[in-house]
Amino acid sequence: MRLVSLLLIMLSLPAYGFELPRLEVFPSSVTLNGPAARQRLVVIGHFEDGSVRDLTQQASFEAVEPVAKVDALGTISPGTDGATDVIVRALQAQIRVPVEVEASSAPRTVxxxxxxxxxxxxxxxxxxxxxxxxxxxxxxxxSLLGFEAEPDYTAIVKSAEGRRVTPFAPDESLLLLKPTLAVAHGGGKKLEADSPESALITLWLEQGAPGLVPDEAHVTKLAILPDRRMMALDTDQQFLAMATYSDGTVRDVTAAAKFDPINEGLAKVDSKGHAQAIAQGEAGVMARYMGYAAIARLTMPYGIEKPFEFDSTNVIDQKVAAKWRALGLAPSKPCTDAEFLRRAMLDAIGTTPTPDEVESFVADPATDKRVRLVDRLLDRPEYVDFWTLKWGDLLRVNADKLGAQGMLAFNLWLRDSFRANKPVSRMVEELVTAQGSIFTNGPANYFRVSANPEDLAETTAQVFMGVRLQCAKCHHHPFEAYGQDDYYGLAAYFSRIKTKPSQEFGLFGNEQVIYVTQAGDVRQPRTGKVVAPRPLNAEAADDPIDRRRALARWLNGPKNPWLARNLANRYWGYLMGRGLVNPIDDLRETNPPSNPELLDAMAQSFIDSGYDLKKLLRLILTSHVYGLSAQATPDNRLDDTFFTHYRVKRLTAEQLLDAVNYATGTTEKFNLRPVGTRAIALPDTNTPSYFLDTFGRPVRAIACECERSPDPTLGQALHLMNSDLIQRKLSQADGRLTQILRDPKLSDETLIHSLYLYSFNREPTPFEVETARDLIKEAPDRKVGAQDLFWGLLNAKEFVFNH
Amino acid sequence: MRKLLCLVLTMGLLTAARAEDQPTYERDIKPLLIKKCVGCHNVGKQSDLDVSAGLALDSYEAIIAGTEAHKVVHPGKAVQSELYRRLSAQVEAERMPLNSPPLTTDQSDLVKRWIDAGTPRGTPSTTTVTKRRIIRSLMVTIPIETKAKIDEAEGPVSLKLPIGPLPGISSLAFRGDGRELAVGSYGQVTLWDLADGRPSLTLADLPGPVHALAYSRDGRRLVLGMGLPARSGVIRIYAVPDGTLVHQLDGHGDVVVGLAIRPDGCQLASASFDQTVRFWSLVDGTAQGVFQGHSDFVHDLCFARDGKSVISVSKDRTVKRIDASTFKELRTYSDHNESVLAIAIRPDGQGFVTAGDESALRWWGFEEERPGRRTSGHGGPVQQLAFSADGSRLISASGDKSVRLWDGKSGIAQRTLTGPTEWQYAAALSGNGKLAAAGGWDGIVRVWQADKGSLLGMLIQPPRASEADPMPEWLAILSDGHLDGSASLLGVTEWAVGGKPISRESALKHFQKNVDLYQE
Structure with a gap:
């Protein structure tokens, strides 16, 4: 025995150093309630060098008193009622886990x-x-994924003349014979005859296949242990799924829970909850059980922590830098002033800078010039255009459904809101409780875009909460705690909204009036019962006059965790090219943010500001993280999640068309709009434009951010390169190039500088000037040469992308 | 150690030797096919070409028959046989089982050798069915509602027996005069003499649950429909009262759930979970034909009064009329939007009644497009419908845990019979409509006086503790608590009065008496 120990020590020395690891056991104490209760222990060792390893497989376990039994895997089962300790030993270290056993001889009903x-x-x-x-x-x-116990019990036990179970002779039940393939089964073998699952089903049958017990304890929470781990590549970790029940008990449900990896490329996990780290970055292990989910975060650092210089201006910088440190990442350098100017203008107001703006910003010696720029931008009129466009997508402002007048009313309301910098909470309230004419009261159109309680519930959840509720219309959401009751509870808020034609504008004016009635309910389709209005995951809340007022109060209140997080995440995603949660409108527990602390902090700051969108934009735009170069460094080139360098993004359809027009000094004539109307100022997306459609303008048919396509396509490249659009704009008589060339004293150098400033919004480098001059010289004449150069610039990635 | 090694070697040789001799269908091929192929290739799915391509492999005959287009085995020529080719194909898209790991070489070789040997059938495995493991320990509470005063104790009486879980009641039939009630459950049929209040005959060791019972008109034959779920369907014809087996009819691939005897007594039709309706001669017990027009479980069927056609109901939501001599569909009655579970033919020849997962009773005329009348009342699936022979009354058993009586002419609801607390599967009326019986998931048969709707009593049989036990165990209880039963059961009764346990002896002294449920 001693020899073995000695050998173990010797073997372990090189790997773990001389110091004993500090052991940590999950859970740190155990209560077993009932004869069937089990609890597995997971043992983690913290080593002197800072590394952490799963020692569950190497550990040995021993119960001090026979109150509890513990097997070699570390699974504790009840002996007799009482309390004792289980001693866990691993690598010469040991730790005691207190165990309490209750009701060990109580009758057991499955x-x-x-x-x-x-x-x-x-x-x-x-x-x-x-x-x-x-x-x-x-x-x-x-029922899909077993969320409806009652019909499932009937289907298994009672239906088809009761052919599936024979409790008095349990072994002959089809319920066992089919999945064990004792009888042919189209689904193949799903169950081993001698497995614990078979034994459990058999025991249940022996007890007479007892059915549903009213007020039976149900799961109220699921946790995964450990819930975060820093892991080296190719190491593994056993996880436990722990369910809390309504009777207060906590049970180990690892054996029955489902485990799935989040970010499959980074970590994998088997059906028993045993995970392995396979690549660098942050991954998750998701456990699901009875409609609840919990996620453990796994961090696989890119390298050992590197020192880097980064000066934090605000909470964003602090939280992002903390993440870099944890992951061994280092940021790129700050971008140039010209890059920042172009980037911030496109992101904040959808507009490219003029040569004057570039020159004066670059020349400005002030250290706070970036902050002052942001403040100036947020006060510019284009801010209203640009964010009305963005929110027009979200709220689906579209003449198809609303008619031209309704659409304009909705659009004007948005413009007013952004001009006045209306707090989002006010906007939510005005939208959700809107009444009256869709021609005169813009937000009333919210009830025309989605016209029935179900659509309104889905839209409201999607737009204001970032929650995709559609699944729950027909069955329990597979990854979330929502079922049909929740879905129709939310829909119930909109069950008393009616529409009538208006007298004022006559029957043919198509004016509609939204009004509230005192009757009208929704029924849960499966049970057929009327559902009372209830917000998601919250206490029922109603209002005697208008149900929607209760919903608006809840949406804007402190108990709604989603509004602020949703908007913080969306705005971060708009500006940084990638949300903290992705897709940016799919917030759910099982889709965790890449930097939860940052999202929390931004949401809190947004709430503290009184839901002030300009302040939210300012917070992001003035952070140093936002101002980083888009160039990756050897230290962060593998990162595409933690914002170590700015993420380039293609200009949106409207930004790009406006940028082309500005660069070429031309304008667009949109149908029914004055000449010179900018694309970002179009009130809806119905205005015909081949260019805008090609570059992914959404039709505003669904409330999903995915409708606006950010992806570059071949059609886009061909349109810029080959269509006569660019050619026409380059050669237009009053266009930019014609005007520049009109100057008789124009030098090639000035020409090249101008073209770079109008397109790339920066000065060209000497090398670029050199190359461009050669191009112009080799052309048949100067005009053709200049056109070629300009065409090349407008087709360059540097122009088409925000970087 | 050496001895053990030797033994192991010998055993190896022995198995090898066994593998040397000819494989047969019953011994070698059937188990393999059941494991690997029959899930998709079975009679039930034969018409679903996407799943089975029209091939069934769940019986010897089916394998030899192949698909409609071609044979899959050519005895003696394995290499040319599609069956072997598919099992051993190298190309994954052609190989069976589809999307599953291929057979091992040993397994496919076995099939090859079997075909090369001329596809010998062999004899069905003679190994006795492994003894059934029976649970008989759950406490069953008998729902009696009476008060008594025994040994100082006074108040409501409670009776319990540790004999559960009881097998569910799956079928019921009265012999014409109503004195005899046949009760079918899992593996067993009991004929109760209601006047005596005790079983007169028990047919035991039956294969699987008995889901259909039908007396011949003269009351001298009893036909049983049963089978092993998802494996086989069996029909047996017994002479009663002596209980001799007259015929066994094999052919269904799943449990037989419905039976109908042609009014002249010469033909039998059967409905099965295997999605077919089969026709048999009751004269010589031969199979006459199959109807495969339903696409899901066929739950029940009836002969039209002229005996020329059969009406069948199915989980496929249709009611079909089938010609009893050509076995072709005559027409479909479409009105149900959910499974149709039950049908009863009107003895007056005016039509028939159907019901199912949609609980309203639909009253059809034979030639009507839509039911002429609907009567509602049940709040759950209707599992069985039965008319009294004189047509005066209709009874229905439902998953809503209730049994109801309806006027057989007008369809007007008469009453709900009180007592059941569990899902009811089976119901029957005596010929004159005076007695009603029903049973269901809890294994308790209840008998009522139909005119008053009063519960006469309950009949109970626990699963047999031993297959060899010749003595049927039974218990017959009047609604006032008086009871009679086999000594073995009376000896495990547990009594309480007013919540106070009392001795079995004094309780039985008070309650035991002969139980007459016939009440001529």
């Missing part, structure tokens, strides 16, 4: 809801491709 359903879900019986499909399989239908 719960269909809490024990059988999770097994069926874990085995995959009720997945969409099998018995969970709309019509079931082989005449046997279960």
């Amino acid at each position: 719960s269909f809801r809490n024990e059988i359903q999770p097994v069926l879900t874990k085995l995959g019986c009720n997945q969409g491709a099998c018995h969970g499909s709309q019509h079931g399989k082989g005449g046997f239908k279960l």
Whole structure:
């Protein structure tokens, strides 16, 4: 024995150093309630060199008193009622885990809801491709992923003349014979005859297949242990899924929970919760059980922590830099002033700078010139155009549904809101509780864009909360805590909204008036019961006059965690090219932010500012993180998640068209709009424009950010290169180039400088001047040479992208 | 150690030797096909070409028959046989089982050798069915509602027996006069003499649940429909009261759930979970034909009064009329939007009644496009419908845990029979409509006096503790708590009065008596 220990020590020395690791055990204390309770322990060692490893497999376990039993894997089961300690030993270190055992000899009744359903879900019986499909399989239908215990119990125990179970002779039940392939099964083998799952189902049958118990304890929370781990590549970690029940008990549900990786390329996890780190970055392990989900964060550093110089101006810089430190990343250098000017103007007001603006900004010696620039930009009139456009997408301001007058009313309301810098909470309230004519009261159009309670619930969740609720219309959301009750609870707020034609504008004026009635309910389709209005994950809230007022109060109140987070994430995504949560309008527990502390901080700051959108923009635009160069360094080239360098993004359709027009000194004539109307100022997206459509302008049909396509396509490249549009703008008689060339004293150098300033919004480098001069010289004449150069600049990535 | 090694070697040789002799269908091929192929290639899915391509492999005959277009085995020529070719194909898209790991070489060789040997059938495996493991320990509370005063104790009486879980009641049938009630459950049929209040005959060791029972008109034959779920369907015809097996009809691929005897007594039609309706001669017990027009479980069927056609109901939401001599569909009655589980033919020849997952009863005329009448009342699926022979009354058993009586002519609801607390699967009326019986998931049969709707009593049979036990165990209880039963069951009764346990002896002294449920 001693020899073995000695060997172990010797073997362990080189790997772990001389110091014993400090052991940490999850959970740190155990309470087993009932004869069937089990708890597995996970053991982690913290080593002197700062590394952390999972020692569960190497550890040995011993219960001090026979109150509890513990097996070699570290699973504790009850002995007799009482308290004792389990001693965990690993690598010569040890730690004690207090264990309490209660009700160890209480009668054991298997719960269909809490024990059988999770097994069926874990085995995959009720997945969409099998018995969970709309019509079931082989005449046997279960609810998708087992969220409806009552019909599933009936289907298993009672339906089809009770053919699936024979409790008095449990082993002959089809429920066991089919998945173990003792009888042919279209779904193949799903269950081993001698597995713990088979034993559990058999025990349940022996007890007479007991059904649903009213007021039975149900899961109220799921946790995963450990919930965060710093891991070296190719190391592993066992995770535990712990469910809290409504009776206050906490149970180890690792065996029945489903485990999935988040960011599959970085970490993998098997069905038993055993994970492995395979690449650098941040990944997650998601556990799901009974409609609840929990996520553990795994950090696989890019390298050892590097010192870097970065001077924090605000909370964003602090939180982002903290993440870099944890991951061993270092930021790129700040971008140049010209780059910053172009970037900030495009992001804040959708506009490219003039040569004068470039020159004066670059020449300005003040150290706070970037901050002052941001302040100036947010006061410019284009701010109203640009953000009305953005929110027009979100709210789907579109003449197709609203008619020209409704659309304009909605658009003008948005313009007023941004001109006045109306707090988002006010906008939400005005929208959600709007009434009256869609011609005279802009926000009333919210109830025309989505016209029934279901659509309104989905839109409201999507736009203001960033929650995609659509799944829950028909079945329980597979990754979230929402079911049909939640969906129709939200829809109930809109069940008393009616529309009538207006007298004022006559029957043919198509004016509609939105008004509130005192009756009207929604029914949950499965149960057929009327559902009371209730916000998501919250207490029911109603209002005697207009239900929507209660919803607006909740949306803007402190109990709604989503509004501020949703907007902070969206705005971050608009500016930084990637949200902290992606897709930027899909906030859910199972889609965690890449930097939760940052999202929390931004959301808090947004709330503290009184939901002031300009302050939110200012916070981001004035951070040093925003002002970093787009050039990656060897230290951060692998990172595309943690904002170590600015993420380039293609100009949006409207930004690009305006930039082309400004550069070429031309204008656009949009249908029904005055000449010179900028693309960012168009009130809806119905105005015909081949250019805008090609560059991914959304049609505003759905409330999803994905509708505006940011992806470059071949059609876009061809349109810029080959269409006569650019050619026409380059050669137009009153265009920029013609005007510049009109100067008889114009030198090639000045010409080249001008063209660079109008397109790339910066001075050319001497090398660029040299090359461009050669190009012009070699051309048949100067005009053709200048056109070629300008054409080349407008087709360059530097022009088409915001960088 | 050496001995052990030797033994292992010998065993190896023995298995090798066994593998040397000819494979047969029953011994070698059937288990392999069941494991790998039959999930998709079975009679039930034969018409679903996407799944089975029209090939069934769940019986010897089906394998030899192949698909409609071509055979899949050529005895003696494995290499030319599609069955072997598919199992051993190298190209994954052609190889079976589809999207699954291929058979091992040993397994595909076995099929090859079997075909090369001329596809010998062999004899069905004679290994006895492994003894059923039975649970008989759950406490069953008998719902009696009476008060008594015994040994100082006074108040409501409670009776319990540790004999659960009881097998569910899956079928019921009265013999014409109503004195005899046949009760079908899992593996067992009991004939109760209601006047005596005790079983007169028990047919045991039946394969699987008995889902259909039908007496011949003269009351001298009893037909049983049963089978092993998802494996086989069996029909047996017994002479009663002596209980001799007259015929066994094999052919269904899943449990038989409905039976109908032609009014002249010469033909039998059967409905099965295998999605087919089969026709049999009751004269010589031969199979006459199959109807495969339903696309899901066929739950029940009836002969039209002229005996020329059969009406069948199915989970495929249709009601179909089938010609009983050509076995072709005559027409479909479409009105149900959910599974149709039950049908009863009107003895007056005016039509029939159907019901199912949609609980309203639909009253059809044979030639009508839509039901002429709907009567509602049930709040759950209707599992069975039955008319009294005189047509005066209709009974329905439902998953809403209730049993209801309806006027057989007008369809007007008469009453709900009280007592059941569990899902009811089976119901029957005596010929004159005076007695009603129903049973369901809790394994308790209830008998009512139909005119008054009063519960006469309950019949209980626990699963047999031993297959060899010749003595049927039984318990018959009147609604006032008086009871009779086999000594073995009376001996495990547990009594309480007014919440106070009382001795079995004094309780039985008070309650035991002969139980007459017939009440002529």
